[in-house]
Amino acid sequence: MIPNAYRSLHCNAVRPEHIGQTVTLCGWVNSARDHGGVIFIDLRDREGLTQVVFRPEENADIAAQSHELRDEDVVQITGRVEKRLEGTENTKLGTGAVEIVATVLKVLNKSDVLPFHLDREMSNEDLRMKYRYLDLRRERMNRNIRTRHKITTAARNYLDATGFIEVETPILSNPTPEGARDFLVPARLSPGKFFALPQAPQQYKQLLMVAGLERYFQIARCFRDEDLRADRQPEFTQIDIEASFIEQNDIIALVEGLLASMFKAGQGVDIPASFQRITYQHAMDVYGSDKPDTRYGLEIVDMADVFANSGFKIFRTILEGGGVVRAINAKGFAGITTGQMIRLNELAIQAGMKVKQLAFIKVERNAEGVLEYKSPLWKFFGEDEQKALIAKLGVEENDIVFFYAGTWDEACNILGKVRLEIASMQKLTEGSTALNFLWVVDFPLLAYSPEDQSWVAVHHPFTRPKAEDVPLLDAGEYGKVRAEAYDVVLNGYELGGGSIRIHESELQAKMFSVLGVTPEEQELKFSHILEAFKFGAPPHGGLALGLDRIAMLVSGEESIREVIAFPKNNKACDLMTDSPTNVDFKSLRELYVQSTWKDKKKEEAAAAPPPAA
């Protein structure tokens, strides 16, 4: 801290070396302990606490004044640094060996009683958000915001040191045809037209590659008008990266180094120099998720070989029909409660399970000490099958095995969700400090959307198909084409994703065609990028990291709201400023905009017959 007219030291900077010196501190009254005679004040600023003591015999006026101090008053205190009396040192404070004997007390601003305690955790989220500026005064929030600053700074420094140039791209840009819902902004000077806030600076950063910048980054605010979650806000921040003349391995190495610098800065930990890589196919097969949490096992096991010739007709028929039979062995979870069982089945049904309950085998020892395989289907298995099953899944006493038989998609989705829920029920990650980074690679390029009855881009339409899979694309085998796309995952959270892009105009046009974007639409919406690719676009690729999620995980939080200064609530509202808000007719008229929204109650009242006279 640079001393100025207000203060000479921070409240956490007073040390025995200052004994005898006169110092001036500013801050908030953290607590006042009034002993009738002597009074102690803990003075707090953002760095910490210092105890200030007022003694009537030293300065009667100031001591009398100090009786009036209340929590959160803002004060300036000048005083002499003294060694604390023998036996009254406070080892909990960095400044606990000393105290300030006040000689001057200036109340800079009185405070009303706060609506909540700053030194205790709150459960009332509305109140926290309404008084977010007070919530942020709390030590935990202060630490989170500063941690975020540290990792952001580390990222900037790392990228700068590796030759990346920070460029700001427009916030007012164009709507995107696919993907998330856009936030729209009426364009007053182009009546009837609209900007959209960017979901990501995707096209701009690719155009910066065409511009020859070679290495670009941006700490970019992005906007998506979709429903919120603990890890999703309508506006969020990405560390957006793009580079030319690079391939997947280069991006992966770069991001591993970048994340290492961020975790070092934020948490002081050294993470592995390189992360495990698994294919999308493997991730889905084994974890039923493209962002697997590998801090625990509970792996999904394919049981095709065990049941290929099973006497249990249902499994055999499904296998013969091209389906899969898969199982999860929940070690030591035979004590599952009825309620938990119901919950798992509900979850599985919601995820698309076609039957009413998950098949299971529960292994427990009975009163006679004999291992029992409690299961609705155990009796249908032959002895060989039973043995093979036990061996394959490593089944032991107190385990419970869950089965799903059906299509590959169903099995992945259902068992993936069951896996997460069991881990949560078994509290497998409680207290864990593990940081399981991994890359998921070889994503499919396209997925069929039954809803739209068309193929859609799994990543985005600028993603490059793998060179060896281009023939599949030409042959119309769209579902088999893999992309040069990669996601980085930590403990079940997608931290970021990216791809090598298409840089040739023809391939990009072909991709649009596959996605059902007509030549007319291509001309209308993407002519700039298709044209740009004709003027010597270099091979390029990149990635974007979710800064909020990284900050959340570094801070050990479970919601990104805890690392965003002024987040939105579940309904995307800010309770502090009460935004969004109504605007008056005149403002709308200037924009040539009219709302069609009708209040439900008013509508009903209008529809109701008039009261009898």
Place this chain on the structure above:
RNA sequence: GGAGCGGUAGCUCAAUUGGUUAGAGCGCCAGCCUGUCACGUUGGAGGUUGCGGGUUCAAGUCCCGUCCGUUCCGCCA
């Protein structure tokens, strides 16, 4: 759009099977207290049990509706 959980004093929570005047801790206000650090101590104030309706002799508690918060599903290239 759907499901779960929650809403009781300023805050954090309690209140048995539906049954007395809805309690506690912290905070607040006032008094006492010269070495505390979550100071102590004495006293006091503070409640439309989110809101509306219903069942009942009786509702914080049961039922219906609604609002708010939160988590998840859908959604999020």
